[in-house]
Structures are given as structure tokens and as C-alpha cells.
Amino acid sequence: MQNRNPRISIVIPTLNEEKNIRKTITAIKKRVTFKDYEIIVSDSYSSDRTIEYAKAAGAKIIRSKHGKGLALRLGFAASKGKIIVSIDADMSNRPEEINLMMSAIDIGYDICMGSRFIAGGGSEDISQIRRMGNKFFVFLVNLLYNANYTDLCYGYRAFRKDVLKKLNLKSEGFGIETEISIMAKKSNLNIIEIPSFEKIRISGESNLKTFRDGYIILKTIIDCISR
Numbered sequence: 709m710q711n712r713n714p715r716i717s718i719v720i721p722t723l724n725e726e727k728n729i730r731k732t733i734t735a736i737k738k739r740v741t742f743k744d745y746e747i748i749v750s751d752s753y754s755s756d757r758t759i760e761y762a763k764a765a766g767a768k769i770i771r772s773k774h775g776k777g778l779a780l781r782l783g784f785a786a787s788k789g790k791i792i793v794s795i796d797a798d799m800s801n802r803p804e805e806i807n808l809m810m811s812a813i814d815i816g817y818d819i820c821m822g823s824r825f826i827a828g829g830g831s832e833d834i835s836q837i838r839r840m841g842n843k844f845f846v847f848l849v850n851l852l853y854n855a856n857y858t859d860l861c862y863g864y865r866a867f868r869k870d871v872l873k874k875l876n877l878k879s880e881g882f883g884i885e886t887e888i889s890i891m892a893k894k895s896n897l898n899i900i901e902i903p904s905f906e907k908i909r910i911s912g913e914s915n916l917k918t919f920r921d922g923y924i925i926l927k928t929i930i931d932c933i934s935r
């Protein structure tokens with residue numbers, strides 16, 4: 709059952725996650741210590757039973773055409789909470805970390821980014837090539853935008869809904885995390901990273917194509933210069 713007046717909106721993008729979505733929602737309900745949240749599943753017309761299972765688990769459903777970026781943007785726009793959390797559907801992110809993210813927002817940060825590359829964080833899911841690509845993009849973003857990020861291509865975050873206007877997000881696909889990081893810095897938001905551990909996708913298929921999406925991320929980094 710959805711909370712009608714939630715303080716927090718947890719947005720989960722999904723594409724064919726029928727094997728994972730129920731577990732993800734159950735884990736959120738079990739491990740998040742507060743109750744005043746809604747769960748929004750933003751789906752790109754999955755061809756499996758993702759929507760059916762998400763509905764049965766009590767999530768609000770949004771549908772759009774292909775793209776994680778578009779799905780997240782629509783999910784954010786539909787959020788009723790003052791704080792928005794984005795979390796993946798494949799059990800890679802530990803829901804208990806949301807509790808720490810909320811503390812960061814409560815003490816005054818505008819946006820709290822999970823980082824796999826600070827003490828206490830880690831990943832058992834990232835391949836060597838993606839680790840190197842991410843490292844290079846972190847370096848580039850820090851250089852071009854005078855930032856201090858340790859991670860970039862990681863979608864586990866929380867932020868105040870009222871910063872959305874400043875972020876002015878446009879990404880359709882996997883450039884969305886990069887766009888959020890850059891626009892947060894360009895908008896002078898109060899940013900914090902917290903350690904996050906990324907577990908291996910429990911089942912189903914990855915949607916990210918290393919080179920196609922690497923190119924999109926690079927293009928996002930360059931395009932944001934003129935914004």
C-alpha cells in the first residue's frame with residue numbers, strides 16, 4: 709500500500725527485471741528504517757512480468773519508451789516526496805544504505821551520492837574495463853568541472869526534490885548519472901559521497917553496453933560544458 713503523503717520517493721528504473729523486482733521491493737521494506745516513503749517503478753515496457761510483480765508489491769508504476777535516463781526523469785517528476793532516492797532493481801544496491809543517505813540530506817546536503825571507491829565502499833559487479841572507464845571519466849569530470857568525485861557511473865543516490873529544476877536533466881539513457889553529477893557541481897549544490905557496496909546482479913541481463921554507453925557518457929561530459 710502506498711503512503712499518500714510520503715516524505716521520500718524511492719524510484720526504481722526497470723527493464724525486464726521480473727526475477728529481481730519483488731526481492732528488491734521486499735528488501736527495501738525490510739531494511740529501510742523509516743516508513744514515510746513511496747516506491748515508484750519506472751519501466752520501459754518490459755516484455756516480462758516486471759510490472760505485474762511491482763504492482764502486486766505495492767509500487768506505483770510509470771511507463772515510458774526505452775532508456776534508463778528517461779525512466780528516471782519521469783520517475784523523479786512523478787515523485788511526491790521532498791527527497792528522491794534512485795536505486796537499481798537488480799539487487800546490486802543495499803537498501804540499508806538509504807538510511808545513511810537520509811541522514812546526509814537531513815543534516816543539510818542537497819545530494820548524496822553512493823561511491824564504490826571510497827573507504828567502506830566496493831563492487832563485486834564491475835568488470836576491469838568498466839572500472840578503468842569509470843576512473844577515466846571521474847578524472848575528466850573532476851578536471852573539467854573542478855569537482856572531487858570518486859565515482860561517476862553509479863546510479864545509487866538521494867537528493868532533495870527541489871534541486872531538480874537546477875539540474876535540468878535531459879539524458880535519455882545511461883548518461884543520466886554523469887549528467888546528475890556534473891549539473892549538481894555546476895549548480896553549486898551541497899554534495900556528499902558516502903561509501904556504497906555494489907553487489908553482483910542476482911539474475912537477469914545487464915542492459916549496459918560498455919562501448920555504446922561509454923560513448924554516451926563521454927558525450928554527456930562534453931555537452932554539459934556549454935550548459
Ligand SMILES: Nc1nc2c(ncn2[C@@H]2O[C@H](COP(=O)(O)OP(=O)(O)OP(=O)(O)O)[C@@H](O)[C@H]2O)c(=O)[nH]1
Binds near residue numbers: 834
Ligand atoms: N526503465 C528502464 N530501466 C532500465 C533501462 N536500462 C536499464 N534499466 C534499469 O536500470 C538499472 C541498472 O541497469 P543494469 O542493466 O543493471 O546496468 P548495470 O548495473 O550497469 O549492469 P550490471 O552490472 O550488469 O547489472 C536496472 O534496474 C535496470 O533494470 C531502460 O532502458 N529503461
Ligand SMILES: [Mg+2]
Binds near residue numbers: 796798
Ligand atoms: Mg546492475
